[in-house]
Amino acid sequence: MKKLIKIFNVLLVMIMCFPLFTFSASAASNTAARYSLPFDVNAEAYILVSLDTGEVIFEKNSNQQYIPASLTKMLTVYTAYQYIEDLDNTMITAPAYIYDALFGMGGSTADIRKGETLSAKELIYACMLPSANEAASILADYIGKGSIDNFCMMMNNEAKKLGCKNTNFTNPHGLFIENHYTSAYDMYLIAKALYETPGFMEIAETVTHKMPDNPRYPNGWFIQSTIRMQSRTSPYYRSYVSGMKTGSLNEIGHNFVTVCKNNGESYILVVIGAKKSESDPSPAFTTTAQIMDYFFETYSMRSANTLTFPVTDIPLKYASDTDTLLLYADTEVMSILPNDADETSFQKVYNLPESVSAPIHKGDAVGTVDYFLAGQKVGTSQLISNDDVDRSMIMFLVGKFQEAYKSLYFRVVLSVTATLVVFYFLYTYIQYKKYEKMNKVHRRRR
Numbered sequence: 001m002k003k004l005i006k007i008f009n010v011l012l013v014m015i016m017c018f019p020l021f022t023f024s025a026s027a028a029s030n031t032a033a034r035y036s037l038p039f040d041v042n043a044e045a046y047i048l049v050s051l052d053t054g055e056v057i058f059e060k061n062s063n064q065q066y067i068p069a070s071l072t073k074m075l076t077v078y079t080a081y082q083y084i085e086d087l088d089n090t091m092i093t094a095p096a097y098i099y100d101a102l103f104g105m106g107g108s109t110a111d112i113r114k115g116e117t118l119s120a121k122e123l124i125y126a127c128m129l130p131s132a133n134e135a136a137s138i139l140a141d142y143i144g145k146g147s148i149d150n151f152c153m154m155m156n157n158e159a160k161k162l163g164c165k166n167t168n169f170t171n172p173h174g175l176f177i178e179n180h181y182t183s184a185y186d187m188y189l190i191a192k193a194l195y196e197t198p199g200f201m202e203i204a205e206t207v208t209h210k211m212p213d214n215p216r217y218p219n220g221w222f223i224q225s226t227i228r229m230q231s232r233t234s235p236y237y238r239s240y241v242s243g244m245k246t247g248s249l250n251e252i253g254h255n256f257v258t259v260c261k262n263n264g265e266s267y268i269l270v271v272i273g274a275k276k277s278e279s280d281p282s283p284a285f286t287t288t289a290q291i292m293d294y295f296f297e298t299y300s301m302r303s304a305n306t307l308t309f310p311v312t313d314i315p316l317k318y319a320s321d322t323d324t325l326l327l328y329a330d331t332e333v334m335s336i337l338p339n340d341a342d343e344t345s346f347q348k349v350y351n352l353p354e355s356v357s358a359p360i361h362k363g364d365a366v367g368t369v370d371y372f373l374a375g376q377k378v379g380t381s382q383l384i385s386n387d388d389v390d391r392s393m394i395m396f397l398v399g400k401f402q403e404a405y406k407s408l409y410f411r412v413v414l415s416v417t418a419t420l421v422v423f424y425f426l427y428t429y430i431q432y433k434k435y436e437k438m439n440k441v442h443r444r445r446r
Contacts, residue, residue, distance in 0.1 A: 033059035034336065034374060037294070041287045044253070044273025045184040048291060051195065051259075051266040052301065053334055055378065058291065062184040065166050066272045069247030070108070071182065071255050072174030073127045074190050075167075076136045079155040080120060081197050083143045087121035094118075098137035101148070105175045107133045110223050116214055125209050128245060129225045133173040140172035148172065162189045176251050184270040191244060191257050191268050201259070204243035207231060227258070229285050236285040240292060244268075246284070248276075256284035260292050265301050267292075304333040304346040304371040305381060311348075311369060312383070315355035318391050325356055325366070328386045333371050333379030347372040352383065358391040 033047075033056050045061035056062075084090050096114040110132035112118065118126075120142075126135035137148065144151030152170055159167045166183035167190075174180070194200050207230050213220045228234040229241040240260045247255035254274040260267045269291060274283035305311060310326040317323075337345060352367035360366075365382045372378065 032376070033057060034376060035299070035338075037291065039290075039294075041290055042274045042283050043271050043287050046269065046271045046287070046291065047184045047188055048267055048269045048295065049188055049192075050301075050336060051192065051268060053336070053378065055336055057267075057295065057299070057336055059184075062188075062270075063166060065181040065183055067176065067180065067249060067252035068169075068174055068182040068187065068272075069176075069249040069252055069255050070131045070133075070174040071187055071245055071247040071257055071272075072169055072172065072180070073131060073136050074187070074194060074245050074257065075155050075159060075169060076139060076172040077124050077127050077200075078190060078194050078197070079151070079158050080124060080139050080143060081194075081200065082158060083154070084120045087124065087199075088119055090120040091117050092120055092123060092138055092142045094134065094138045095141050095146075098134060098141055098148075102133055102137065102173075102175075105133075107131075107173070107175055108226070109133060110135055110211070111221070112138070113216070118212070121203075122211060125203055125206070125211070126223060128203055128243075129206060129209055130223045131226055131246065132223075133175060136173040159186065159190065162186075162193050164189055174247060174249070176249055184272050187257055187270045187272070188268050191259070191270065194244075195259060195268070201243065204245070204259075205230070206243070227256075228282060229258070229288065236282060236289065238289055238292065240296070241288070254282060254284040256288055258288060260288075262296050263300075267295075298338060299336050300339055301334050302337040302341075302343065304335055304343065304373075304378060305329045305369075307332055310386075311381075312350060312352075314352055314366060316360070316389065317355055317357045319358040319360075319389050322389070325360060325385055325389065326387070327352075327366055327383040329369065329381035330365070330384045331381050333381055335371070335373050335378040337373070345373060346378070350383075358389045360385045360387070360389040362386060362388050 035057055037058055043060065044066055045064060046058065047056060047062040048058040049056050094112055094114050094116050099114050108131040110126035110130050112126065112132065112134050120139065123135045123139050126132040127139070140148050140151035144154065148171065151172060155169055155172065156167070159169070164182070164186035166181070167186040168179060168181055170177050170180045194204070207225050209223050210220050211217070211223060225243070226246045227241065227243060228236045229238050230243065231237055240262045242259040242261050244258045252273050254276055256271045258269055260269055269288055271284045271287050274287050276283055280286055307329055311329050313324045313326050315323060316325040335346070349370040349372065350367065351370070356366055362385055364385045366385065367383045368380050369383055370377055370380050
């Protein structure tokens with residue numbers, strides 16, 4: 001019997017020390033477009049991305065490699081911003097050898113001659129507006145410390161930092177050379193980086209710029225942007241176009257990267273490989289207008305949630321006044337929707353515990369909600385309390401007792417304790433009977 005009692009005592013200690021575990025379960029460059037165009041456009045590749053939400057709206061062949069032509073100068077300019085701190089006061093003289101390299105290749109120019117000196121900022125204007133090949137080479141020579149090849153390694157390294165995976169530039173200007181390529185998506189990444197660079201958009205949106213005077217131009221001279229969509233007198237004009245860069249070569253056709261702004265919303269559109277014709281010498285502009293006119297007429301930015309009304313609720317424990325806590329979104333999640341759709345188009349996935357316990361303070365985060373549109377995640381909001389909720393000590397104690405009573409652990413301990421009590425009384429009863437029997441024998445012997 002003593003051995004049996006020891007066994008049950010050991011069992012009880014093991015149960016009291018047994019750890020209780022709780023388990024929880026929890027739920028990658030994506031260029032998949034949310035929507036598709038209902039018509040064909042003149043382009044080998046394109047991509048439209050919201051700068052406000054990061055959503056890819058329309059896309060075609062955006063990760064395939066194509067010839068960038070003068071879109072190359074966008075990365076040249078971006079690299080200049082990374083390596084030249086003072087663009088206004090860094091003066092650069094045009095070396096003679098770059099003109100030998102450009103001789104006979106044709107292309108655009110800002111009429112900068114060898115030996116002339118300009119600021120880095122003026123050279124950026126020359127790259128971006130008239131797409132001057134010599135300006136790109138002058139910057140490359142300066143940054144590469146006299147070596148264009150060295151500069152190309154530097155600019156390709158900058159592209160990799162931005163996440164570009166289908167870009168390799170072998171010159172700073174974009175005139176055709178083998179093994180010189182990019183993708184529409186990579187150009188979006190470069191354009192976005194430039195868009196976020198302080199001071200760049202002021203240059204990119206300029207239509208006409210006066211260059212500083214020199215001995216050949218005592219009163220300076222003017223350079224013009226190649227983006228005819230910004231010119232009010234052009235048949236291509238669209239008010240929503242806000243600068244960036246064109247590119248054109250016979251080997252690829254007409255390319256265009258632009259920022260489009262409308263109703264406080266901003267987008268980047270990349271068009272590569274629009275084919276020219278006699279009736280349309282600038283087809284990338286036509287494609288841009290076709291895509292963006294349709295988009296602005298058909299889609300708009302909408303909110304997936306509201307900050308003023310509760311999103312959901314959750315059971316609340318240990319509070320005297322309520323057993324439910326209302327949860328609100330802490331941030332507004334925006335996404336692109338067709339004009340004929342509404343907020344019910346969004347699907348919500350809640351990440352919440354089964355319940356929460358008072359006390360709760362206003363602003364406490366309880367969980368999150370993920371918003372999906374057409375199977376793609378568009379954003380996440382934290383779910384927060386909008387009220388302070390105090391703990392009721394009586395409700396807390398009652399609740400803890402109920403939890404303990406319902407738990408398997410409590411029931412096992414109770415069962416073992418009851419068993420031990422039964423064994424104890426049984427043991428006591430047996431010992432008592434033994435004692436009584438011994439007393440009877442003792443009395444008989446007397």
